[in-house]
Amino acid sequence: IHAVLESHAPEQVAVEQVFIAANPSSALKLGHARGAAITAAVIAELPVFEYTPRAVKLALVGTGAAEKEQVLHMIRLLLGTRKRMSLDESDALAVALCHAHTNINAKKLRGLP
Missing domain, CATH: 3.30.420.10 (Ribonuclease H-like superfamily/Ribonuclease H)
Known part of the structure; x- marks a missing residue:
């Protein structure tokens, strides 16, 4: 994710808010992916916006x-x-x-x- 942020140089990051998934495994994977994306954005000092x-x-x-x-x-x-x-x-x-x-x-x- 860091490499993508570096190569595209966005000014902001937008992510979808967590929803309640019927499958716990899917919810866990989604949480990990969101966490990685948000962490990379915060490290790059980019504002993060979330939408339902x-x-x-x-x-x-x-x-x-x-x-x-x-x-x-x-x-x-x-x-x-x-x-x-x-x-x-x-x-x-x-x-x-x-x-x-x-x-x-x-x-x-x-x-x-």
């Missing part, structure tokens, strides 16, 4: 109850791509786009360019 799955879906699809396939469809429309991607890849892009959209609106509300 519902907020991400609402920002992208217009409903917090959207299915993963609907999110994938919106990602393709917004990015103008037909590239095949996994649901995990589209989830990651959805969090990034949610964050970008949230930041743009927050700046507008504060009167910033």
Whole structure:
């Protein structure tokens, strides 16, 4: 993760908040991955923003109850791509786009360019 942060030099990091998984093993793996990403961001002195799955879906699809396939469809429309991607890849892009959209609106509300 450190190498990715170094090579892409982001100014901020956005992650999805933990949700309660039906499978304890999946929840543990998700927690480890989030922990590693957040730790790398903190070490790199980057601000970390967290969004609930519902907020991400609402920002992208217009409903917090959207299915993963609907999110994938919106990602393709917004990015103008037909590239095949996994649901995990589209989830990651959805969090990034949610964050970008949230930041743009927050700046507008504060009167910033």
